[in-house]
Amino acid sequence: MPRPPIILSFFALLVLYPATSFLLLDLGLLEHTTNIFPIWPPVGLALVFLILTKELRGSVPFLFAVIGLTNALVLSNSPLLSLGIALGSTLGPVMSYRLLKPILFEPIFSRINLTTGYLTALMMGATLSALNGNLWLLATGQMDFPFFPTGFIGWLVGDFIGMLLLSSIYIFATTPVRFSQKSMFLDLTFLGNTFLVFMLSYYLLTTTLLSHVEFFILIPLLIVLILHRERAIFINGIVLFAVGVYVILCPFGTCSTDNSLSFNVLHLQTFVFFVYAAGYILCAALNQGEALLKEQEQINEETLITFAQFIEEKDAYTAGHSGRVAEYSKAIAKHMGLSKKDQDLVYKAGLVHDIGKIITPESVLLKPGNLSQAEFELMKQHASVGAQMIGKIQSFRPLATIVRHHHEWFDGSGYPDGLKGKEIPLFSRIMIIADAFDAMTTNRIYKAKKTIPEAVEEIKAMQGTQFDPVVATYAAEVFSELTEIHAYEQNVIDFSSGAEAERFAYFFKDSLTGLYNGIYFDILMHHKAQEARYRCLNLVFIKGMNDYNHRFGWAKGDALLRAFATFLKQTLPDALLFRVYGDDFIILLPECLELSAQTFDGFEPLKQGNIDLSVRYIDLKKKHITSAHELEKALSRGI
Numbered sequence: 001m002p003r004p005p006i007i008l009s010f011f012a013l014l015v016l017y018p019a020t021s022f023l024l025l026d027l028g029l030l031e032h033t034t035n036i037f038p039i040w041p042p043v044g045l046a047l048v049f050l051i052l053t054k055e056l057r058g059s060v061p062f063l064f065a066v067i068g069l070t071n072a073l074v075l076s077n078s079p080l081l082s083l084g085i086a087l088g089s090t091l092g093p094v095m096s097y098r099l100l101k102p103i104l105f106e107p108i109f110s111r112i113n114l115t116t117g118y119l120t121a122l123m124m125g126a127t128l129s130a131l132n133g134n135l136w137l138l139a140t141g142q143m144d145f146p147f148f149p150t151g152f153i154g155w156l157v158g159d160f161i162g163m164l165l166l167s168s169i170y171i172f173a174t175t176p177v178r179f180s181q182k183s184m185f186l187d188l189t190f191l192g193n194t195f196l197v198f199m200l201s202y203y204l205l206t207t208t209l210l211s212h213v214e215f216f217i218l219i220p221l222l223i224v225l226i227l228h229r230e231r232a233i234f235i236n237g238i239v240l241f242a243v244g245v246y247v248i249l250c251p252f253g254t255c256s257t258d259n260s261l262s263f264n265v266l267h268l269q270t271f272v273f274f275v276y277a278a279g280y281i282l283c284a285a286l287n288q289g290e291a292l293l294k295e296q297e298q299i300n301e302e303t304l305i306t307f308a309q310f311i312e313e314k315d316a317y318t319a320g321h322s323g324r325v326a327e328y329s330k331a332i333a334k335h336m337g338l339s340k341k342d343q344d345l346v347y348k349a350g351l352v353h354d355i356g357k358i359i360t361p362e363s364v365l366l367k368p369g370n371l372s373q374a375e376f377e378l379m380k381q382h383a384s385v386g387a388q389m390i391g392k393i394q395s396f397r398p399l400a401t402i403v404r405h406h407h408e409w410f411d412g413s414g415y416p417d418g419l420k421g422k423e424i425p426l427f428s429r430i431m432i433i434a435d436a437f438d439a440m441t442t443n444r445i446y447k448a449k450k451t452i453p454e455a456v457e458e459i460k461a462m463q464g465t466q467f468d469p470v471v472a473t474y475a476a477e478v479f480s481e482l483t484e485i486h487a488y489e490q491n492v493i494d495f496s497s498g499a500e501a502e503r504f505a506y507f508f509k510d511s512l513t514g515l516y517n518g519i520y521f522d523i524l525m526h527h528k529a530q531e532a533r534y535r536c537l538n539l540v541f542i543k544g545m546n547d548y549n550h551r552f553g554w555a556k557g558d559a560l561l562r563a564f565a566t567f568l569k570q571t572l573p574d575a576l577l578f579r580v581y582g583d584d585f586i587i588l589l590p591e592c593l594e595l596s597a598q599t600f601d602g603f604e605p606l607k608q609g610n611i612d613l614s615v616r617y618i619d620l621k622k623k624h625i626t627s628a629h630e631l632e633k634a635l636s637r638g639i
Contacts, residue, residue: 009052010062017042018070040158042070043089043129044166050097051104051170064090084136092129092159096121100167108171122163130155305351307358321438324485326350328434332475333427346427349402353431356386356403383407384416402427406435409466421468429468433459433475436466441485452482510579512558513565518580518628524588525626534576536592537625539616539635540600542583548610560605567603580628592619 020042046063053059068086071077077085099121108114134151137143143151309322330347338346357365360382364375371379387404390396405419405428412420414432424432440455450458456476463469508520524534542564549557561583568577568585578586587595594617605611616635618625625631 006053006056009049010059013045013049013063013066017045017066018074020045021070022074040155040162041166042067042162043093043126043159044162044164046089046093047096047125047163047167048170050093051100051167055094055097060090060094063093080140081137081142084140084142085133087136088129088131088133088155089159091132092125092127093163094125095128096125096163099124104171119164122160122167125163126156126160129159307355310358321442322351322354324438324442325353325431325434328437328475328478329427329431331478332430332434332471335474335478336430336471342427345398346402346430348396349399349406349427350431350434352386352390352396352399353403353406353435354382354386355389356382356384358389359385380407380415401425402431404428406431408432410468411465414466424468426471429471430475433467433472436462437475437479449485452479452485456480513562513579515565515568515577515579515585517578521578521580521586522627522629524576534588534590535620536589536594537618537620538587538589538593538595539618539631540585540587540595541614541616542585543612543614545583545611548605551610560611563605564603567600571599571602578628581632586628586631 046067049063050059064086067089068082071082071085072079075082100118103114103117106114108118130152133155134143134148137151138145138148326347327350329350330343333343333346360379364371364378367375383404383406387400390403391400402425404416405414405424408414408417408419408424408428409432410421410424410429412418437455437459440450440458441452443449456479459467459472459476459479463472467475508516508523510517542561545557545560548560561579564585565577565579568575568587572587572589574590576588578588580586595615597613597615599615600606600613606613618631618634623634625634
């Protein structure tokens with residue numbers, strides 16, 4: 001809701017403040033000797049005026065002048081009395097505005113700390129207004145001291161409710177609360193209950209039954225209000241307005257029974273004030289409590305998903321795996337005609353299905369090849385551990401069962417529980433296929449990916465064994481429509497990144513020299529793209545190592561190999577260097593360069609004559625080499 005122009009705000013105050021005051025005078029309230037009213041709306045207009053003008057220079061003196069002139073000309077008060085009322089009625093809204101200013105554009109009615117701050121600001125302003133106004137009346141002889149408490153309470157409550165009613169309406173209008181579609185239509189039960197609370201409260205307050213047992217009939221009605229607390233704050237404002245209108249417009253003769261009007265109005269006013277304030281805070285606190293729980297749940301969800309992504313990032317080949325499994329699972333569920341809620345559920349489960357791998361050792365998680373039986377047992381734990389982790393977050397509990405069983409097989413040979421057929425939850429049966437399809441169609445350092453048609457055929461072939469035949473049929477139809485897989489496409493791990501190299505050092509680095517080992521050479525040669533990158537290799541054979549070890553000891557022999565590895569790195573900085581079979585070294589160069597023994601003359605032990613070496617050159621364009629073992633066999637044939 002756009003703010004009106006500043007000049008319009010000044011004009012509106014100039015018209016509305018006197019008009020509202022004249023209305024109250026015309027209704028006859030100001031003629032009553034007690035001068036006590038449930039609501040004093042003009043002070044609410046003053047606060048809204050300050051909010052609209054942002055206490056612009058001149059706005060406070062203008063406000064003071066309007067209030068003073070209204071009291072003198074409209075309400076026919078004496079100049080002295082008008083000055084005192086104007087002083088109190090100006091200072092109160094000014095203090096409330098200055099306390100509210102930092103939070104005016106925050107969601108005041110959604111956070112308990114902001115709601116409490118809002119009410120405190122109004123209370124402080126109303127207290128200052130009532131205190132200054134009544135002290136002025138007392139000092140100028142307009143009020144006798146015995147009437148000070150009654151006057152103070154009446155002024156304080158009237159100003160508080162007046163500011164509360166009008167400012168809350170303005171705040172609601174400028175920062176509307178997002179009610180659900182259902183709550184846009186207030187049901188008759190809630191409206192009727194609210195009406196009963198109001199009428200019964202007023203009835204009990206205006207009779208001698210205040211201490212009667214019937215008073216407790218309010219309790220279930222108030223409980224209903226609390227259960228509808230999303231709308232209770234808004235409705236309380238309407239009820240409060242109705243209370244004020246009822247008391248203002250009702251014939252004086254019917255507003256009381258056994259008590260005088262002033263007693264009834266004072267008690268009704270006090271009752272409404274405290275019930276409204278307490279109810280306001282209570283509803284805001286409950287709303288805020290729920291909001292905090294939702295916020296905490298969201299933080300937990302984001303943390304869990306972040307952990308899952310962290311697990312994937314440990315291995316470049318699985319990066320994005322969970323996201324793709326989630327997308328595939330959702331697509332299959334949609335094709336099966338499952339509800340939007342079910343689709344979202346299986347999608348969320350896909351995002352965290354491998355979270356249990358956080359307890360899997362990297363030596364198992366990153367191993368570039370088949371796992372041993374012991375390693376496989378460790379890997380299998382991730383399904384049950386992941387389910388336990390997820391089950392501790394309330395909003396994720398429905399996902400725990402799905403995650404636990406995403407490695408079951410339809411024939412009962414899966415894990416962790418060996419479930420069979422329809423014993424496996426439907427969403428798990430969907431995810432089993434999505435997980436397998438992504439594994440088939442993305443690269444691994446130990447195997448090449450399958451094409452989409454090849455993966456679809458394998459899914460069809462595994463119907464009834466690994467996969468549910470019905471779900472597999474739907475999945476095959478979904479996957480057949482895919483044209484490409486947006487996944488990690490690097491053929492081998494790029495060790496140009498130091499961090500990447502260190503993560504895989506356990507598998508691919510020679511522990512003695514720090515050069516790459518035969519396992520990485522096999523992986524590198526297995527990929528044709530790398531064969532094109534490295535077109536030739538040189539083999540260096542160190543001769544005489546057995547004699548060197550016998551003469552100088554094994555420790556000296558190890559030191560010599562480390563020194564030779566350092567020499568190679570310094571001499572050939574652009575080469576990939578491997579140590580294989582103890583004292584043999586492979587040198588891969590991007591450019592074909594045939595090395596000779598003289599290339600290594602600078603190596604000190606070689607100059608001293610303690611060892612000797614020979615070099616063999618192989619053109620990879622002419623000789624297809626895919627592993628160190630194949631290279632060894634080729635050498636034995638005398639290439």
